Amino acid sequence: MKSLEELRQLRDKVEKEMKMRDESNRPEIIIGMGTCGIAAGAREILQAVLAELEKRDVDAKVTQTGCIGMCEREPLLDVKMPGKDRITYGNLKLNDVKRIITEHVINENIVQELAIARMDN
Amino acid sequence: MRELALHILDIMENSLIADADLIKVFIKEDIKADRLIIKIADNGSGMEEKQAKEVLNPFVTQRTEREVGLGLSLFQAAAKRCEGDFNLASVLGEGTKVEAIFKYSHLDRAPLGDLAATLAGFIATNGDEIDLNYEHIYNDAKFIFNTKEVKKELTGLSITNLKIINWIKSYLEEGLREIRGGEV
Structure with missing residues (x-):
């Protein structure tokens, strides 16, 4: 059985890694969870986002939002790079997540084919 | 919804909107009595009596983006079609409780689904703002998980950290497997 002792060890390890990072300038990924x-x-999209961020060791803040009225375009995912416009991606499939994270979050190029809206910074 | 876990997630989203900072999820799989009970309670803003009555009507919502509100009514329908029952109790300023009861073996009952991924995902996106108290009973075995306990160990490190979330997910999977006698 996993124990709290194991959790403490994990915390110490993660804390050391965190000291190297800049917390204030993180990309934000927002999932529509209405x-x-x-x-x-959306739950599967969220799982795919978390898995991909971990695999590529990207430090991003993952948050969620409720229904924004574009129900027919769900699942929706927004990417907000620091200082840039917020981009909404819609009608997502699980494979799209990998692409959005590689192209947009890591390389900072908007994936035009999947983007459906832009909100000014 | 394909899984009852998704209904649970949906109800937890309501708690977020109601500004709750604690959600209690209670699940009881009572195979002998052929019953499944799911309770979700929060300490959010609650509802007035009139609103609590209206909210089960799918054509009523508090939001302005669209004219229907489906979450609670879908969950109610899921319980009712399984010879079950559904109760909603809400007190303004104190919180809301939702209880769904199912006939465990009913053919139309959706599986509970991936509770570990559902709850870990919820904590990944909301864990800094809200605490989760999860209790799961399978016949006579009980599993309890509380984010407050986890946060105590983390001493300041965010519970939304990906490595911590992975640990929580495995912890939940293992706990559930244990009370179910090895089955997932």
Whole structure:
């Protein structure tokens, strides 16, 4: 059984790594988690985002939002790079997550084919 | 919804909107009595009596983006079609409790689904603002998980850290496997 002792060791390890990072300038990824989003597969999109961020060792803040009225475009995911416009991606499939993280979050190029809206910074 | 875990997630989203900082999720799989009970309670803003009555109507929502509100009514329908029951109790300023009861073996009952991924995902996105108290009973075995306990060990490190989230997910998977006698 996993124990709290194990959690303490993990915390010490993570804390050392964190000291090297700049917390204030993180990309933000926002997942639509309304009833519409959940029914369309938002939980799986979120899992894919978390897995990809970990695999590529990207330090991003992952948050969520409720229904924004674009239910027919769910699952939705927004990327907000520091100081840049917020871009909304829609009708996402699991494979798209990898692409958005590689191209947009890591290389800072918007994935035009999947983007459906832009909100000014 | 394909899984009851997704209904649970959906109800937890309501708690966020109600500005709760604590959500209690209670699940009881009572195979002998052929019953499944799911309770979700929060300490959010709650609802007035009139609103609590209206909110189960799918054509009522508090939001202005669209004219229907489906979450609670879908969950109610899921319970009712399984010879089950559904209760909603809310007190303005104190919080809301939702209880869904299912006939465990009913053909139309959706599986509970991936609770570990669902709850870990919720903590990954909201863990700094909200605490989760999760209790799961399978026949006579009980598993309890509390984010407050985890935060105590983290001493300041965010619970939303990916490595911590992975640990929580495995911890939940292991705990559930244990009370179910090895099955996932």
